[in-house]
Amino acid sequence: MSLSVAVAGASGYAGGELLRILADHPEFTVTTVTAFSNAGQPLIALQPHLRSLAHLTLVETTAANLAGHDVVFLALPHGKSGEITAQLADDTLVIDCGADHRLTSESDWAAFYGGEYFGAWTYGMPELVLADGSRQRESIVGATRIAVPGCNVTAISLGLAPGIRAGVLEPEDIVAVLAVGPSGAGKTLKVNLLASEILGSSYAYGVGGTHRHTPEIRQNLTAAGGVGVTVSFTPMLVPMSRGILATSTARLAPGVSAADVRSAFEIAYADEPFVHLLPAGEYPRTADTVGANTALIGLAVDEVSRRVTTITAIDNLVKGTAGAAIQSANIALGLPEQAGLTTNGVAP
Template sequence: MKVSIIGATGYVGAELLRILTAHPQAEIVHITSESHAGEVAAAVYPHLRGCCPLVLEPMAAAADIAADSEVLFVALPHGHAMKLGKAVAHLPLRIIDLGADYRFADPAVYAQWYGLPHEHGDAARVYGLAEWQREAIRTAKIIGNAGCYPTAGILALMPLVRAGLVQRGSIIIDAASGVSGAGRAATAANHFPELYDSFKAYGVAGHRHTPEIEQALSQLSGEEQVVSFTPHLLPMVRGILATCYAALRPGVSADEVDEAFTACYAGEPFIRLLGRNGYPATKAVRGSNFCDIGWHLDPRTGRVVVLSAIDNLVKGAAGQAVQNFNIACGFAEDTALDAIPLYP
């Protein structure tokens, strides 16, 4: 399968290169970069030496690249994929967008939260969270890869809201991410002296991943869900740990909660259930496409607390994109994604 990566020198693009170079059914034919056009990938990321000899092409060639590809991975900030998707809509290729442009069913929600009118709002798209939308992904032409925080939060809560076990309006998600989630561009927020030995919240009551989480949980539960979501920045490179709180409906038992998780994720290749009283950790999923989930019941408050851990660059981005690619192309879902997590 001829694949190309638009935006191959961000952290997510580099992770796509790492995974796809080992994919037996993927032939990487083009990679692009605005800041490193004309260089080989290994000049930007030395860990790719001997693995990816391709020369980075300018973004201006994207339309021609699309015509020479069967699957296009777009690893660019929001606002770019929709323009490209509209320009190449006539081509028989699949687009997997790792940005936000194709994540929302309602283009008005995208415009409200991202401050841009959607230029390809009429495009048929599927939300790219495999454990939820697997069947739709199989035939989708455009896949809006789920965001990193939403992946951790939705996977943690999906069994409960799908089974109707939690009270509407009671969901709170606190999630903390490694600094790679902010991208490769240097800023004061991810400057080492500012980040080291510190822990802080950001985007309180207004983070752009909030409506993405609400959209999924509303569709899963069949009723509108409003979520309180607060992201935090951790002084580490990779990983997300999400702590999700919800009030259980009256009469819901511990066994019903356990059964909701086991039934929802039976046979899922990348969900590892740690069970009741389990404690996921980011180090246990580092470099892998796994999502580890544990849950705790608090009889004093009537709440359930669900913990999930992912690698934000893999299951939260590039690995999930390749998982969607495998599903859409009919390959084994774990192809090139069966790596054991890196430890320590």
């Protein structure tokens, strides 16, 4: 029996990607799509690539319009989902692709986001290795409220957590620099995201520990077993519509060899359908993950400087957002985890 689905924020990039994947999901049927300023317009006018959903019309984003569905996906700006979800039935599976329910620390929320703190939900990163050796996947089973991780957070966490968990990487002095496509900033018109501003150029933003994903990265690496985690995280906007390439480095723990490091990652991801460690000496391209719910990781160990570098590529709109949301929904509902999702990218 097909499950009824509502997608809030369906006119944006994340909402559109949710709908693209959901359109071919064997167990879900999208029955309601909502928006704020675009309410009343045909979905196809805002998402012209979604031809199979041309029969849908955007309605206003309200709790009343989202109620009564089996699954509700929220692709809303931070601060918007908390007030709506409080009005939805407890037995409805609600998956928030925004930031409102990611952070377990109210003080971190106040420092990096501000406004009302709505509390933390079950965290939707199934592959995150935890300090006790389990995976976050186990907590998702049967959950009815799930918070999807930030896209930058996904790339850094998946690229470092196995090393932290195994004790082969030191949790202090972690540095990550990310090349990020502008679709991660959403569809809202902003001068700095105009093609004439970003084509042929690149620039850093959220510099000096100010990016809102910083506490979430610390939260994940602490959950993986890190004590006293410190992260210097700098995203760089680059002229590609989607994708993240995260270059993350950490110090080798004393007495640890390159073989020890590689073994930790091989063990962590050996059976993961969507996280793939590449052979030694190979490093991923963002182009290899476009359209796929896949994280590709390359690993290098510099035994002279005693630092490890991981290169992680994801599609920020799939593994970084919509794919993670649907993967988590599958797990929560007891469906096959890979249902509706692909590991194959789009090339060229």
